[in-house]
Amino acid sequence: MVENNVVQLAKQKSHRLINSKFPPISLFDDVADADEFEFLYDLQARTNPRLLNEVGDINLVSKEEIPFGITGCSYATASFTHVNPNGSRFSDGSFGALYMADKIETAIAETRHHQSIYFTNIEGLAYDTITMRGLSCCFSGELIDITNDCDEEIYHLSDYTAAQNFGSQLRKQGCEGIQYNSVRKKDAICWILLTPKNVIKIEQTAHYEFIWDGEKIAKVEKIAKII
Numbered sequence: 001m002v003e004n005n006v007v008q009l010a011k012q013k014s015h016r017l018i019n020s021k022f023p024p025i026s027l028f029d030d031v032a033d034a035d036e037f038e039f040l041y042d043l044q045a046r047t048n049p050r051l052l053n054e055v056g057d058i059n060l061v062s063k064e065e066i067p068f069g070i071t072g073c074s075y076a077t078a079s080f081t082h083v084n085p086n087g088s089r090f091s092d093g094s095f096g097a098l099y100m101a102d103k104i105e106t107a108i109a110e111t112r113h114h115q116s117i118y119f120t121n122i123e124g125l126a127y128d129t130i131t132m133r134g135l136s137c138c139f140s141g142e143l144i145d146i147t148n149d150c151d152e153e154i155y156h157l158s159d160y161t162a163a164q165n166f167g168s169q170l171r172k173q174g175c176e177g178i179q180y181n182s183v184r185k186k187d188a189i190c191w192i193l194l195t196p197k198n199v200i201k202i203e204q205t206a207h208y209e210f211i212w213d214g215e216k217i218a219k220v221e222k223i224a225k226i227i
Contacts, residue, residue, distance in 0.1 A: 007145040007179050011200060014100035014139065014191060015107045018075075020207060025054050025074035034063040060096060065197040070211040072202030075135055080196055089160050090167030090178060090192050097167070098193040100137050101182065107134070107184040108208065112217050119212045126214040130151030131223070134205040139191075141198035143177040144170060147189065155183055170194065 027044065031037045041058070044051050061080040067073055080096035087093035101107040111132060119125055146154065153162035170178065171194045184187035191198070211219045 005145040005148065007143055007190075008142050009179075010140045012139055012191070014102060014137040015104045015205075016075075016098075016100045016135040016137055016202075017104075017107045017111045017208065020131040020133040022078070024072070025056075027051070027055055028066070028068070028074040028077050029072075030070045034066065034068060037063065037066070037068060037157075057083070061196065063093040065195045067196055067199050069108060070199060070201055072104075072135070072137075075137075075202040076196040076199035079099065080128045085104070085163060087160065089163045090170075092168055094168075095171060095194075098196060100139070100191045100193070102189040104134060104205075105186040106182050106185045106190065108220055109188070110182060110190065112210065112220060113184045115210055116217050119217070125212065128212045130210045130212075132208045132210060134208060134221075135202050136205050137202045138200040139193065139198050140200060141176040141193065143191065145179045147179055147181050155181065157183060164200055167192070167194070 018114075027037070027040060031040055041051075041055070048054075058081055058085060061077065066077050070076065079098045083093065083096040085093045086159065088097065088099070091097045099110070101110060115130060117206065119128060120130075151162070153159075154166055156162065167178065176195055176198060177191060177193040179189065179191050182190045207223050209221045209223045210217050211221070
C-alpha cells in the first residue's frame with residue numbers, strides 16, 4: 001500500500017466543467033437501482049442503436065459503484081464509462097476518473113489549459129468558441145492527500161507519467177481518490193475520484209463560453225444560468 005496521508009471528506013462541495021455538447025445520459029437518471037438499470041438497458045438496447053454511444057462502456061465500472069437515485073447520476077458516471085484513451089493526469093487512459101475543483105475559477109483554469117492545447121493543435125484555426133457546462137458537485141470519501149507533497153514529477157506541468165503510475169497504483173489498491181494541488185491555479189485544490197460511489201449530488205449551474213483568438217483563449221464569459 002502506498003503510504004500517504006489520508007483525508008476524510010464529508011459532503012465536500014466542488015465544481016466541474018464539461019463540454020455542453022455532451023447531454024446528461026437519461027438512462028442513469030431514470031432508474032433507482034442496478035436492477036432497474038439492467039432491465040431498462042436490456043430493453044432499450046434492442047430498439048435504440050445509439051444507446052451504446054450514449055451510455056459508453058458500462059463494463060468499465062461496477063454497477064454496485066454507480067450512485068443510482070442521486071441528482072445527476074449521469075454526470076457522476078459518464079467519466080467512468082466514456083474514458084479518454086489519451087489519459088489524464090492520474091489516469092493512463094485504461095480507466096475513467098472524475099475530476100473536480102474547489103472553486104469554479106479553478107475549474108475554469110484547469111479546463112482553459114487543456115482546451116488551449118486542443119485549439120493549438122488545429123492548424124490554421126483563427127477563431128473559435130466552445131461552450132462548457134458548469135456543474136456543482138457534492139461528494140464524500142476517504143482520499144489520499146498529496147497537497148503537502150512537493151513531488152515535482154507528480155506535479156509536472158506536461159509530463160503525466162509519474163502521476164499516471166501513481167493513480168493506477170492507487171486504483172489497483174482500491175483507493176477512492178486523491179486530493180491534490182491544482183497546477184493551473186495557485187493555492188487551489190482539486191480532487192480526482194477513482195469511483196463514482198461517493199458522489200452525493202451533481203447539478204448544472206451556468207454555461208461558460210471559451211473564446212479562442214487564434215493564439216490563445218482570450219476570454220471566458222459566463223453566458224447563462226440553468227433554471
